[in-house]
Amino acid sequence: MKKYIFSLVIALILIFILRSFTNTRMIANQAKGAITNVIIEPNYINVVGDSISTRVNVPEGYKRVEYPQSSFQEYLRHYQLKPYGTKIINYDNSEYFAQHWHEAILEVPVPKNGLQQCADALMRIRSEYLWNNKRKNEIGFKFTSGHYCSWKKYAEGYRPKIKGNKVTFHKTASPNNTKANFYKYLNLIYMYAGTLSMYHELEKVPVSEIKIGDMLIKPGSPGHIEIIVDEIVNEEGDKMYLLAQGNTPAQSVCLLKNFEDTSISPWYRFQEEEPVYTPSYYFDKARFIRFK
Structure with missing residues (x-):
């Protein structure tokens, strides 16, 4: 037993x-x-890519939307990048506190004066495109007061005299068409223009019509703005986009990750009137504007 x-x-x-x-x-x-x-999980980043178009791969079934060779869209798509892993640096050469938000740093120098913040960085990119493509006379922006300040008049020696919301222009300097003077002009624009003035000045674009170069905006003081730097489409017409931003304090311009849908990051989809979550900012709805 x-x-x-x-x-x-x-x-x-x-x-x-x-x-x-x-x-x-x-x-x-x-x-x-x-x-x-x-x-x-899909990874669309090519760490050896040195431009936006070579750093970020296209998901299966999609292709890049074609644009004319010398267009602003192609200029942005092929914008040069710093080596993969480069950190976001503030204007005072300190490291930004959030280094996990971005997939790339664009080759946009950050002035030590701290003026080049989110809207300013995009106005600089647009202005440099016009400069490089011999369209200098098209460079100009409205101040928040609504007064238009062009590079052409600035180069001729005209300077604004500002008293409250009243702005008048007077010829007080010698003509100067140099690149160094061009950046002095941009510093002036940085001081008196921003997301609010851009929103009131520029064309509003519905989500169904957005393209590379259009800007996602929350107007205000402060507000925020980000720019579309690439665009892809599949056979069903479904489109996705890449976003880049400058920020406050003035810092490196970076290509953003998509934390809300990591399966397609860094690509984004937008829906009319729907909110957009990006790593550094919440947009209460998808509002876009377009440079002239």
């Missing part, structure tokens, strides 16, 4: 060990499957 009981106990112990081993293997396999799922 004792032998029988002893054998039964041994058998029960073996059954318990076998079940425990089986359960352990099942848990291990489940954990392995979960880890595998994390690892195989």
